[in-house]
Amino acid sequence: MAEEKKLFKVKIDNISVEVEPGTTILNAARQIGGDIVPPAMCYYSKLQGSGGKCRTCLVKVTKGSEADPRPMPKLVASCRTTVMDGMEVANITSPEVQEARKGVVEFLLLNHPLDCPICDQAGECHLQDLGYEHGADGTRYEFKRRTFDQIDIGENIKLHMTRCILCYRCVYTADQLTQRREHGVLGRGEHAEIGTYIQKALDNDFIGNVIDVCPVGALTDRTFRFKNRVWFLKPVDAHRHCDKCCGKTVLWMRGDEIFRVTARKDKYGEVEEFICDTCRFHTKDVKDWTIEGPRKIDRHSVISQGHYVGTVKPKETITDVLEGRQPRLLMDIHSVSEVNRPGIELSKIDGPAHSDDFKKDA
């Protein structure tokens, strides 16, 4: 009984798309792709129940649906609002949304330490990208930022709570991937923190995934901390036979050395498949892996900057501008210079050159 499903027509920033009922606005926008996709700091498509917290993905629903065309009174979190047939959404076309998003970014950065120069997440940090795209130049916050002590939670994971933006992703990860969640959110309001209450080691075969889902540098890989900047490393796709997980990973290498292993992330920074801790922390010998080829990093990431994928040789522009003529030498500076005397061979001067060497009457 292959009954054809009715698709909902949605218009986001005046671009139409047909999606299945039950799709969220954010995922509908991702189906369109490009600039109109709202940023998301807390939503993670692979984690059930995530989203709605960071408020960066706020959009304006200008028309509720075909049946009820009233606009929604408030901005809505696109990651948690499902589409209706005939819905019209404004994201980058709404100044109200842009303004609100700017506000949210300012709030998120309020207590963030901005220690990017010493943060391992720098270069692949979603908050950096978000701040770059939507943030202001400076902060208006003139007070002390909240700080926490760094904690080693487990052998391989470092918790740097000061950087946390409380997206709850790691909580959902532990809930849904591991047998037992041993960390959670303690305290409330500004004092809310990720923690284990009584310092306890997070120890589980899949707990390392909290590092991958963390949008900022709050949870970092202790086997990689301070070893290298991510943009100096070459990411390659690799796989191995693993009896716990899919074994499909990205190796971050320099030369023959594997610096770290992560899951494969798509352009929204979400992993394709979660990997186990054995692959992530304990398999760092090239011999253990079958390398497939270079990993394509297609975000506008600094990682791609020093990378060999997609590099384009700069175009010669002068001949274009001059309509095909070659540039002509107008003047040779050496022939008119009062300082440089062509008669004196620089390499013949003994020691460092001195103005005396160039005096005309010398």
Next chain:
Amino acid sequence: MGRKLLLDKAHIENIRYYSTYRANGGYAAAEKVLKSMSPEQVVEEVKKSGLRGRGGAGFPTGMKWSFLAKPEGVPRYLVCNADESEPGTFKDRYLMEFLPHLLIEGLLISSFALGSNHTYIYIRGEYAWIPDILEQAIAEAKQNGWLGKNIQGTGFDLEIYVQRGAGAYICGEETALIESLEGKRGNPRIKPPFPAVKGLWQSPTVVNNVETLAAVVPIINIGGEEYAKYGIGKSTGTKLISACGNINKPGVYEIEMNISVEEFLYSDEYCGGIANGKRLKACIPGGSSVPILPANLLLKTAKGESRMMTYESLNDGGFASGSMMGSGGFIVLDEDQCVVRHTLSLARFYHHESCGQCSPCREGTGWMKRVLHNIENGKGKMSDIDLLWDIQRKIEGNTICPLGDAAAWPVAAAIRHFRDEFEWHVLNPEECVKRNYGLAHYADPLPLATAAV
């Protein structure tokens, strides 16, 4: 003397106990419902009464009840929100302390109407002694066959459980309350789904305020249509107002919603005027979350009409010149009070009570508190006032639950109506820590806004 429906028997000695309550006409409404009415009829009666939610939002209760999803084979729940934590509001406490059986009776009728066999009272953690009163009332009701299995031979089963909160303001928000009731961290849920579809244990749930549920009893007793004759327009019935601040007679008053604010504030029957012969400066008419109004806008609306104690009249003028009925926490400030200091203490409260789930509220409330702290202590700058305005604007409407709005509104209203006082604080940094701004022009009659041509 205003007519009373809820507190008319509150003065009777021992009304707390079943025998006295029953002897004074208690459980008559429950009897009427169980013997002669169907659940639909009860809902219809509540709809006719025009009863509006007394917790703050003022949503029509009958409508809320009719939204409840009724899928087959799934239990439905009624939850009584007794997590009354709004600064300035203490009416539910009074009801539960003095008339616990009124609440139990209201819960019984409402549970019957909604088909809930397990009803919960989620009570504020700080009300440490009230659960005992309620438990005792529940035990008495059970002994007399008003709770338990097969109530009064009708085949309707009901158990009422009292659950204590742990002292978080946010757990008064209905979805946070449900989370907390389920034993989790009290973070508000993201809506939709609404509790009427997926609430407690993912089942359809109605969450109502104590006063709303208690008001169901007089509605059944006198009939929905008769109840609707109390009050003015869409503000039907009576409302409990917790009056506090600089007044002669603070306390819980039941008012019929047809008196003016002036009468409520100055008549001897209610607040009895401002204490110590001072003059009125400002008032928050509906609990800490609603906008503050200066004296001239409190007694008269911007149109020059006298402001009434009704949902509509208090809201007259919207945010620009009105306020809200809210939960009925009537906080009065006299001429010696400092609005900046007052706003700071509210901002501090919301900062302390923010759950920290969504970023605008988590970060913004603390920021507002710190900026206000600077202004109050003579360290403010002129730009801080605009900054505050900008922060509150970016919090309001962008959060998961209404706590963000509740934190933003008092600050917004204080700046809107009392900007001079904020500026005075900035310009007189040394003086502002020693003395107050005083009444200034806040009680002067307002020039009537002329109609735009």
